[in-house]
Structures are given as C-alpha cells and as structure tokens.
Amino acid sequence: MRQCVGNKAVICPKVGLKDIFFIDKGVGKDYMKYFGKIAQKHVDFLLCDPDSMEPLCGIELDDISHTNKKAYKRDIFVEKVYNDANLELIRISSKSGYTLSEVETALTGVFDKSKKIFTIQNNTEIVLCPKCSMPMVIRKASKGQNAGKEFYGCPNFPKCKEIINIDC
Ligand SMILES: [Zn+2]
Incomplete structure (x- = not known):
C-alpha cells in the first residue's frame, strides 16, 4: 500500500471509529448509547491527506469472519456510519499477498474522484463503484422498463445498490 499511495496519503493503521467520527450532541442523553456503538470498533487503515490530515478513506480487509451473520450486521452498521459522514470505505478481501496493481485498482477512486473509468493494459474498461471503489x-435488468438492458452493478x-447505466 505504501508503494501505491506514495506521498499522496498518510497510512494510519488500526484507527478507532471514535477517533474518526463524532456523535451529534443533539442526541442528548442517548449520547453514550450511540458512542458505545463505535467505541470498540476499528478500521484496518485510514488514509489521510498528507497536508491537512483530513481522512480520505477507510480501508477494511474482509476476512472469513465477515461472512457470519453478526459480522454482516456490524458491516452494514459501519458502512452506514461512513456513508452518513460522507467518507469512503473500501473493502478488500483479505489474503496473504497482493500485487501492486490489485491495490492500485482498489484505491483508484480515492485520489481521483473524477476518474471512475480507466483503461487497463488489455484495453478492457473498468468501472469502479463510486461508493466502494x-x-x-x-x-442485465430482468424487469421494469429497462428489462434486457445491461448496466454496471456493484x-x-x-x-451496495450503486448502478451506472451503460449508454449505447
Ligand atoms: Zn458499491
């Protein structure tokens, strides 16, 4: 990841969600209830802007433990937190090693928000999900007025219900 981000970001490992997000004081006496939901949770990596230290995105490595029901509920909650705070969360499935291009592919949207579509070596167009990268x-849409039409899905x-229509 360091090779991939270079000096475009500072990589902070294992950051507590309570250090990234805050609870709206407007919740009043329920403050601790909501704080408790994020107090013990961490993100594997937080990428920050090197000048302002403003968070750019969170990165979670999804291992096998993410497939059980409890972890699924946790993931949904965490995704909603990121979503509400308008911070991107990138999920990468965990394995023993990654190629540089795999990491680059996962992080493309982080540094260039306008570049959703890019071309890789074999000239195949890759479209990244605007939310998950x-x-x-x-x-192919199976019903509705677009039935039979192809689209990009996440x-x-x-x-994640992000879709991008294919113009033809
Ligand atoms: Zn998505």
Whole structure:
C-alpha cells in the first residue's frame, strides 16, 4: 500500500471509529448509547491527506469472519456510519499477498474522484463503484422498463445498490 499511495496519503493503521467520527450532541442523553456503538470498533487503515490530515478513506480487509451473520450486521452498521459522514470505505478481501496493481485498482477512486473509468493494459474498461471503489460487473435488468438492458452493478450488491447505466 505504501508503494501505491506514495506521498499522496498518510497510512494510519488500526484507527478507532471514535477517533474518526463524532456523535451529534443533539442526541442528548442517548449520547453514550450511540458512542458505545463505535467505541470498540476499528478500521484496518485510514488514509489521510498528507497536508491537512483530513481522512480520505477507510480501508477494511474482509476476512472469513465477515461472512457470519453478526459480522454482516456490524458491516452494514459501519458502512452506514461512513456513508452518513460522507467518507469512503473500501473493502478488500483479505489474503496473504497482493500485487501492486490489485491495490492500485482498489484505491483508484480515492485520489481521483473524477476518474471512475480507466483503461487497463488489455484495453478492457473498468468501472469502479463510486461508493466502494470495487470494479463493477455488467448485469442485465430482468424487469421494469429497462428489462434486457445491461448496466454496471456493484459486486457488493445487495449491500451496495450503486448502478451506472451503460449508454449505447
Ligand atoms: Zn458499491
């Protein structure tokens, strides 16, 4: 990841969600109830702008433990927290090693928000999900007025419902 981000970001490992997000004081006496929901949770990596230290995105490595029901509920909650704070959360499935280009692909949207579509070596267009920065997959609408039409869908569906229409 250091090779990939260079000096475009500072990599902070294992940051507590309570250090990234704050609870709206407007919740009054429920403050501790909400604080408790984020107090013990961490993100694997937080990338920050090197000049302002403003958070750029969170990165979670999803291992096998993310497939059980409790972890699924946790993931949904955490994603909502990021969403509400308008901070990107990138999920990468955990494995023993990554190639540089895999990491670059996962992080593309972080440094260049305007560049959702880019070309890779074999000239295949890759469209990244605007929310998850995962390469999107082509799906076909099965019903509705767009039935039969192809579109890009997020691989995290149904957790992420981002779609991008294919203009033809
Ligand atoms: Zn998505």
